[in-house]
Amino acid sequence: MNIILSNLQGTDLKGFCALRGLGELTPEQVLQHAPEALITLDIGGMLAARLSLWWRNVPDYPGERLGVIGHYSAINAEVADQILESACLELTRHGCTLAVGPMDGSTWRRYRLLTERGTEPPFFLEPDNPDDWPSHFEAQGFAPLARYYSALNDDIRRPWPLPSQAGDGFTLRLLDPADMEQELHHLWGVARHAFASNFL
16 A cells, blocks of 8 residues: 655645545545635555545634545555555644544535435435445544435425514525526525535
8 A cells, every 4th residue: 555645736636536535526626615624545556545635725623633534445444444544643743632523624515424315315415435444444543523414395385484583584586597606606605605614
């Protein structure tokens, strides 16, 4: 096994993105996400694991200096142990006291692992990962920092009451597919406001 720590300029980003991750990853996205370092692990010249690290521009977390592990992929538990251990050592070297992952820099991007599969296919933009990936992180001492779940509402005619704290000024209406660009602009404004104070 060969573990390589590099920066964006010293990595074959096309090869880096070729391993299956939580979703499609392109070299352009890696550049846009601007990780501080990339770690790859190869076996006989073949890429077997990859991840990115952030320690400067990361979310705040009370009482800790956060380090973030994202763009994660590993073909098996053995290489996962090696690359995650290297990642934690590198984050510690940069003064981080808590490692969080997998999270591609912040929760605006791909984050979290699917730990329990339901009977429905994954929802749009929901992460999907091999079933053994949660155990990769657990084997290195990681534990859940937050939990999320998805639910299917199969009766969209059922009234959806707004919480009392929502206040005035909220209107629910159908999306106008004829004016999708403007609709996406409105949705982005709502998302920025609604998620601005979300965890991480």
